[in-house]
Amino acid sequence: MDNDTLSFGLEISLIGMGVVFVGLLLVTGAITLMRRLDERWQAAERQGEAAALTAAPTIDSTTLVLLASAAATMVAGRHRIRFVRRMLPGEGAASAWSVTGRAVLQGSHVMSQRPRGN
Amino acid sequence: MDNDTLSFGLEISLIGMGVVFVGLLLVTGAITLMRRLDERWQAAERQGEAAALTAAPTIDSTTLVLLASAAATMVAGRHRIRFVRRMLPGEGAASAWSVTGRAVLQGSHVMSQRPRGN
Amino acid sequence: MDNDTLSFGLEISLIGMGVVFVGLLLVTGAITLMRRLDERWQAAERQGEAAALTAAPTIDSTTLVLLASAAATMVAGRHRIRFVRRMLPGEGAASAWSVTGRAVLQGSHVMSQRPRGN
Amino acid sequence: METLKDFLAAGALGNLSWGNLGMIVAGLLFLYLAIRKDYEPLLLVPIGFGILIGNIPYAAGMGIGIYEPGSVLGFLYQGVTLGWYPPLIFLGIGAMTDFSCMLSNPRLILLGAAAQIGIFGALWGALWLGFDTPHAAAIGIIGGADGPTAIFLASKLAPEYLGAIAIAAYSYMALVPVIQPPIIRLLTTRAERRIRMKPNRPVSKRMRILFPVVAFLLTAFIAPGAITLLGMLFFGNLLKESGVTERLAQTARNAFLDSITILLGLTVGASTQASRFLTPTSIKIFVLGAASFAVATAGGVLFAKLMNVFSSDKINPIIGCAGVSAVPDSARVAQLVAAEEDPTNFVIMHAMAPNVAGVIGSAIAAGVLLAALR
Amino acid sequence: METLKDFLAAGALGNLSWGNLGMIVAGLLFLYLAIRKDYEPLLLVPIGFGILIGNIPYAAGMGIGIYEPGSVLGFLYQGVTLGWYPPLIFLGIGAMTDFSCMLSNPRLILLGAAAQIGIFGALWGALWLGFDTPHAAAIGIIGGADGPTAIFLASKLAPEYLGAIAIAAYSYMALVPVIQPPIIRLLTTRAERRIRMKPNRPVSKRMRILFPVVAFLLTAFIAPGAITLLGMLFFGNLLKESGVTERLAQTARNAFLDSITILLGLTVGASTQASRFLTPTSIKIFVLGAASFAVATAGGVLFAKLMNVFSSDKINPIIGCAGVSAVPDSARVAQLVAAEEDPTNFVIMHAMAPNVAGVIGSAIAAGVLLAALR
């Protein structure tokens, strides 16, 4: 086994370890920097949270609209809301399509409250 | 850019919109027709439902058989049923193979009630 | 349709059924043998179980360590444990990576009990 | 106007055939049986809708059809033609099946062996009808009453008949409640059908873990041609029973199995284009398939009676019918027929043993045929 | 030292270009819009991160890049280039969508037809800008506001513009809340926007089961080119509604749909390498795409007003905007615009009808273009 190979191996080892360290040092530095910025942001956040606690909506707008519309239809049709279905986690994720699913799903529940065939 | 292309574009646009409208009109018509038929069927259904409420089985035949067989084995072996496991939704779906799973699963529960090694 | 084909068909049928029977007979034999051995093992087991009932840990070591470490951190930081999250079955399976997930997840819960930004 | 003409020529009306209409009706029938009659819906709904998709007439060259190069359906159909859907389905099935019925009553396994006579009966019949040997073997495997096994073997030995063989296998599996009872009644006396069997013995966790490993080694050594199917079946079962890989078993029997089932059913259905499917050969295949189910049922039942000659601990011959597999329908058939004679006699737990043994038996038979004819 | 030089030459710094930097900024913008503004996150997060992956500069020949033979990204990208991701996504979408809004108010379906004018408007514009016909058709389909349909058609008619077309389609779908309201207000009077519509009628389970089968047969017969997309959409919906295949529908709309969405979004994003993506053509495509969305919205709204001329039971023309699909965002836009005028007026349930009808309409249009130009 000749020396060139080994020296090449040495060279690539040095480069390799060098790049690994440089790369992870950059990550370390970036994290440290981000933490600094984050401290400030968090201050702002804490105040925001205080406000949020009073203001923040607990369900997304679509659902809200739907429940409202459901309620409205109820009233229009003089019916009571039998139940409001909780979202399953799977569905709960803000998937455009699952929202559809939910939208129309809930809609149809609303509808199905009305006496059949009228 | 020559006229042929544009006229071809016009032609394909007309055909395209035409087909889209024809297709969706057919769907609209079909739905309207289906609604008509459905009205009648529903009448029949409503009576059926009334009957069903009293008659309808709440678990599928296999499960029924299995519970019965479980019970039978219990009696035969003079044991009490410790629990009857509810189907999980995943398993609950009428999959041929999951039914197997359930069948034998429940069976083995029954068996495992019997004192070991006899 | 010539005789060779049919005789070949007969031959392959005999071989086929033969192999199927030999194969499943071997399985039958193996099971019967295993049952024998199992009887003995079970005897040993039953005693083991008795012991186990008193000794057996109900959560895996990592989780234990983590809860302890959580607790430790609590004490260190003079905080109370607000909750200990139950593993979900999916995560619960002893997946190396899900254990990580759990490990660090719980760790971060522990951390997030500490007042922000200190 | 040219364009409009071309478009209409490319359209359904320009390519309509009676065959397509017939197949569409067949597809609707499948959907009806699945949804209203609850015949194997997880298989018949995808297959039925696939038949509709495959028989909408159109002009070739759009890259739509399942047999057109570069089409999406053709791409998904490769799982069938290259034969890798079936083993993946067996993986999920293994992760779902509890073999303890077999473990607690091993001698019943032999009923699952006897029922494989249906395979070779149909094979012989096919030779007699003039099919060449590989094709005859692929047709015979319909008698195994296992969709995946049938598709796997057909994809290797008779690709040109794959559609007919798969549809026949799945159709008759859905129809076991119709096919088997008369045969059972014909071959058994009332007294035999009233035989009560001892309840099953318990099975330890250790046995359940050892079984898939031991059974795989034994069967694969005997019939290496079955390595792919049996390997996946027993691997899936080990994932289920090992107790340390539950999350893998969960995925294998749910998301994984369902995804493959959807794609396999849909593409098998779509492969039944009238022009290729409606042939005299297909009719022969369906006739042979029906015969193979009948022979298999008879084989299982008669072998049970034979075993009773030599054993004092009697077997209720009804459960022999479960040896054809078609899991779990044929085991349910056994229970229903038994209940007719004595509503308090529960044979389904015993019937599950030949039922799952029949799956292994068919896979072994497929391995032998593959080894001998490939 | 040679090695070090080579390594640096192979590295990012050795291959950096302003284009890459620009695209990386664009990718970060996508992520910002998705995560902070919640614009279609399930699409924009994968696409945005994919843009980052696709624009890290490197020396060719390492088998890394999505366009390099044998690369992993290239392998995953085949689902896009061969066009089989989109139909599989439609399968999941079908298993997720409830069509009863359409069934309870069928005439609203026509709004979904009218909005397809955006497709052909953009097609014509593209011809006018000098694109040849197949490319123009692929660009026009952006107006369908359906990512999968756009990718499917582009992969067949204009593979070289696939990236730009897909990114344009998804970007504008995310931007409907910005694009549509002004157009709606421009084309409708305050009185029209305050129109209240009758609540929907109930829909029986039977109707829901029959619909996907009937609708598939009708639309596929009219436009066989749409068989692949519509077949998967309605098949998925039948799995959902049949009541006997719930476990398949579950998998189709969850694990199955999510997996394909991840891979499609990531690879579409990664296909936007600056060197290929930042061209004058891409800019033209984005301009035409914006126009097509505007035309489509106008088409839906104006057709609603037209229908009101002939019908006593008035339609609130706002919901015409939902005909472009971009489900369900455009339906939500309709609701929000309506609520501005009258907070107690809930049109979203009505808007869902043209919304889902628009998906079918775009697929039909794609089928026509495929049949005429392939």
Place this chain on the structure above:
Amino acid sequence: METLKDFLAAGALGNLSWGNLGMIVAGLLFLYLAIRKDYEPLLLVPIGFGILIGNIPYAAGMGIGIYEPGSVLGFLYQGVTLGWYPPLIFLGIGAMTDFSCMLSNPRLILLGAAAQIGIFGALWGALWLGFDTPHAAAIGIIGGADGPTAIFLASKLAPEYLGAIAIAAYSYMALVPVIQPPIIRLLTTRAERRIRMKPNRPVSKRMRILFPVVAFLLTAFIAPGAITLLGMLFFGNLLKESGVTERLAQTARNAFLDSITILLGLTVGASTQASRFLTPTSIKIFVLGAASFAVATAGGVLFAKLMNVFSSDKINPIIGCAGVSAVPDSARVAQLVAAEEDPTNFVIMHAMAPNVAGVIGSAIAAGVLLAALR
């Protein structure tokens, strides 16, 4: 009789070899370690059973074997040979991993860098044993203690040794509880092992969202060869942390990850056919692999001691062993060794930082080797 002879000749008995028997015993050992000893069961059960499947003897030509064209196993094995299973596994791992341990204590990341010395130590040893450079690099990566990274690099640089490299990597990952403790004790004083570290600081949601994006850009710019692995890892993590794509993350870390894990483990196991696997080279590879784990462990521990020289805030050098990754086993080893000295000292949360950093470090190293040698 001919047929019978042929059949037996095609069978296991006709092709039995001591090598196969030896490998079967090895496979059973893997299953025992996984099921009874709970050593990485999610990897060793599929690999162990795969070894059984791959070593059932049979006659070639049946299209069964993983190396036979057109076989199902060969088809599934492409995910390994083309190297696309590993990145998909990294996607799921990213969606499962919480990096906040690293974020709350960034300097510990360097321990994950130091441990990569094991890779280059083994590389050098391999060159010294006469392997050519690409092969030596592929063998060295075993020291990364990351199955997917090892398979990915080996598939590009040393396909012929892929099986041995993968099996070695996974075996030693399962054996870290055996390999590491003595080395740790050898290199640390009792006092050092009793060092207590400050509890971690909290990490905000924003940091968790920014991290995958920033870390990907930095590392990918430095080592573009790692784009595929790091891109998938950080993309998966963004899906998890973004808060708006939870359903995608759910699928990625469950059904998606499990499915790929099953197929990768099974096919890697099946690729160990005795005739190809039992060679002197494989033995060399296993020896070098063991050495690389030892060197990597030592590297991590010694670097921690080095850092203590320059920092007043002391690190418990035990956690250096976690830098080899093998997540999370080596972090658990650190905890156990620490608990021996002081049962009330909990270092596992700190050990997780170098543990996950080691994954990134190995991917970077793989990227460098790929760029330099491909």
